[in-house]
């Protein structure tokens with residue numbers, strides 16, 4: 001054969017030489033079939049459905065979620081939009097918590113409504129009874145997120161899921177805050193558990209991915225069809241890295257939790273702080289629900305300051321040296337943002353008693369984080 005042909009085929013039959021701790025990373029759009037009949041008989045005829053590493057990750061996430069079926073998406077937002085479009089159709093209505101991640105709400109209002117789904121945003125603080133009173137004949141699904149993005153209201157998920165089931169309404173929960181670890185949506189009656197793996201499962205702020213998990217066979221088939229119809233795919237490399245994050249999730253999250261509670265406790269005693277919105281702090285909003293249903297807390301919480309000039313808010317953030325200023329969370333590093341500009345899109349939000357901030361507590365030492373915040377407060381006082 002010509003050299004060009006030999007170079008194209010050389011080395012392609014080399015099988016994995018040894019078992020490794022992680023799965024094989026197969027990079028393949030093309031899947032080679034063993035014979036002619038298999039072309040139309042083999043289930044896996046094309047790489048978009050995922051190969052060894054994606055399969056290993058789905059299995060790992062099934063273990064985490066207590067789910068018989070897990071689907072992967074190229075981002076957390078894609079998991080939410082993908083799961084919603086897989087189960088909703090024109091003529092359906094959806095109830096969406098105002099506490100949902102803002103791009104989720106925007107997707108529902110801007111896209112689902114364009115395809116004939118009636119979208120109603122509800123107050124995250126509604127009791128299960130008051131929420132169920134909003135259910136109409138066309139209501140197909142209730143979207144939950146607890147604690148709420150930014151404002152940290154806790155929803156009574158088990159009660160809402162049970163009441164929805166009794167009315168034949170599906171529930172879907174964005175459980176990114178608890179990372180699938182400290183709260184188990186499916187075990188509490190939720191039909192579809194979604195999370196942005198981008199956050200804690202990844203843990204290193206460098207990969208986008210999302211998952212949707214269920215134990216319902218009909219829903220699993222709908223999710224599967226949705227992934228196929230929209231052409232979602234994640235690479236084997238990304239799936240491998242995500243699985244590596246999953247291995248250390250319990251160990252990392254326990255440290256995020258411990259450090260975040262230490263920092264939150266310190267913050268509660270500071271004169272600049274009006275209220276700490278951390279569900280695991282006794283006396284915080286939603287603490288009773290958290291205490292009943294959660295086995296831990298992650299590193300993300302909110303902070304209401306006493307009223308101060310905007311310049312003082314900026315001075316606080318600009319003085320921080322360890323905390324980065326950035327919108328994501330779930331990684332090993334601490335982050336801080338001010339939130340008020342994001343609340344203007346809300347209808348029901350409680351008037352906060354002062355400026356709202358959000359902290360993500362990373363894996364640094366608590367005493368260093370506290371010293372950084374103390375320096376921030378000093379700069380804030382100087383600018384007030």
Ligand SMILES: *Cc1c(COP(=O)(O)O)cnc(C)c1O
Pocket residue numbers: 075076077078101149174176177196197198199208209210
């Ligand atoms: C970040 C986030 C998402 C979206 O995840 P991406 O991977 O960034 O698309 C969804 N829900 C919540 C609660 C999030 O914090």
